[in-house]
Amino acid sequence: MSLTVTNLTVRYGGREVLRDVGFALEPGAFCGLIGANGSGKTTLLRTILGFETPSAGRVERDGTVGYVPQKLQIAADMPVRARDLVALGLDGHRLGFSWPSAGRRRRVEEMLASVDALAFADQRVGELSGGQLQRVLIAHALVSGPKLLLLDEPLANLDLRAAAEIVALLKRVAGQGVTVLISAHDMNPLLGAMDRLVYLANGRAASGRTEQVVRTEVLSELYGYHIDVIRVHGRILVVAGNAEAHHHHDHDHVAAIP
């Protein structure tokens, strides 16, 4: 397994953000980490990365990990080009001085090409659009050859076309044997690409293939109240329903849930 999460519980100031979360991902899996804002997706990713210490349970990773953060607060005058950021993914941790090498330049060039970022490789990172920056961050994360790639809401703030392009790119990455775990509050852009998903609600998780997890019974159990799963034109809508009203065939839903 590339990643195994076992009985993971994380508390912040007495509040249980994640409770008994467990799942395992095989090499090359493309897995969506789905949940509403505040459901614990970022906490789970940060715990896998080692930024948070779990109260119970454990995380086992096989090999190195690449990470694409949700936001990058880039100073307006940051004098770093897209290709510099990718190169820092290769040796940004190393102390000491090293002369630029042809091998390093070639590796960066190949990685920029593989994410279709050559056209804006010489632009400052602060000048890139959301989709362009995501591509460069993915290249930064992949250039060192990790076995596992974690992405925190990479599709947020992207238009539909850019989101679809990023998903297709990540699917190609998974096809090369890299395990991809991507968090999203809307699962629909990932539906065609996901092999499996981890659904988070109330700090608890259900995992498996989409059709196994995104079901009324499973999600109602997870949320602790009645949930309707509606499929419309290939899209999935998960909405909070009223159990009694549902029983009376009243579909007056009160809130939409990812």
Add this chain to the structure above:
Amino acid sequence: MFDSLMFGGFLASTVVQNALLIGAAAAVLSGIVGVFTVLRGQSFAGHALADVSSAGGALSLLLGINPMLGFFGLGLLGALGLTGRRRGDGDLAAGILLGTGLGLTALLLHFAVTMRGVAGAAVSVMFGSLFAAPPGAGVLAFFAALAGILLLALIYKPLLLASLDSELASVRGANIRLVAGVFLVLLALAVTLSAMAVGAILSTALLIGPAAAALRVSRRPWVAMLLAALFGVACCWGGVALAYASYDWTPGRVWPVSFFITSLVLLVYAAASWRRQ
């Protein structure tokens, strides 16, 4: 003015040579360190360290030791106080450090004036006295700047990545606590040299101004560092030249070097911002 500079013994004066060397050392290190100070949002920490180092400058006057030792010693203590702080906490700690440092400076300057009769102690420490720097201070400043540049070269890559995003650097395996700690030491060294050139209070100008101007017009980190150093040296040497020339404007009285240096820094920044627009 040109005649005064070229034929009036400007470059032949050992006092001026010393001042030019200190100014260049301060400008080069402050420019390079300043680029990262701006990118990391640590300008306030830099100002606080400068104010803490002023207590060291006052202490050196009181004890009669080399001012660089005093400035750097207290600056280093201040850097240790800021090490390991998160960005929000860092600002709070820097604010408290700044007040404590200035309070201590006031006390030590009081003792320096009343117990040792050091005339002009406050002006010297707070606003600099390049022309009154002890002989040999220039050479010492040169080697201190060289050591600082080598240290920065050692942590350059993880420092750059952490300046972009500390978590990215951490995931990549960089020791960001070590890098942040070493950078604070470099910051203390840079403000020490700047304090000797333009005074503790004004050292932030040399740290931030040339770096901010360089960042406005650079697309690569090394270009920004090179330009910041060049801008800083130009401002320092220009300031020394203008102060030297001012002897002729108000016969018998030299205007403060710090005034000219900080004014030139402002002009360079304004020009860089205008060019960017």
